[in-house]
Amino acid sequence: MSSCAAKVTRRGCECRNPMLYRIKDTRESDSGYGYRCYGDEYFDLFLWYDNGRIIQFQLVYNKFKRAHALTWHEERGYLHARVDEGNRPRKKMSPILVMDGEFPKEFLVNKFREESMEIEAGISSFVMDKLRSI
Numbered sequence: 001m002s003s004c005a006a007k008v009t010r011r012g013c014e015c016r017n018p019m020l021y022r023i024k025d026t027r028e029s030d031s032g033y034g035y036r037c038y039g040d041e042y043f044d045l046f047l048w049y050d051n052g053r054i055i056q057f058q059l060v061y062n063k064f065k066r067a068h069a070l071t072w073h074e075e076r077g078y079l080h081a082r083v084d085e086g087n088r089p090r091k092k093m094s095p096i097l098v099m100d101g102e103f104p105k106e107f108l109v110n111k112f113r114e115e116s117m118e119i120e121a122g123i124s125s126f127v128m129d130k131l132r133s134i
Contacts, residue, residue, distance in 0.1 A: 019118045020045060038123075040115055047123065054126055061108060069097055070108075072130050105134055 023037040034049030044060040056073040060083065067083035082100035086093030109131050116124040 020116050021118060036123075038119055042111065043115060045119075045123075045127065054123075057127060057130070059108075059112070059127065059131075061111075068101065070103065070131075070134075071097075078130075078134060103134060105131065 020038045038045040046058045048056040058071045071079045081097035
């Protein structure tokens, strides 16, 4: 597994790699759960763990154009939303998720399969299974 030294900002991973890579130094979230981040030029993948088990992920796609996010949580299920970057006249606000648009399932399943070959097989399979089950 390769890793990327790019940093994670409020906008996401600054990676411009063509394949998903693990971002270094993303071990634990503020909530105390385990946390990992992967990124490339199209996707950011954020994972939260509890005792080694994935309990939530967020897959941000098309991140440098009109970004959208698919969030899955083991208790709350799925949420698909557009990322509103918070660009307002004379003021920059924090990005937020807003309801918007259809989920391009087949396209994302195929693109994620292509770009996730370098990450751990268990993570790739887990996310693929969730994408397929929508």
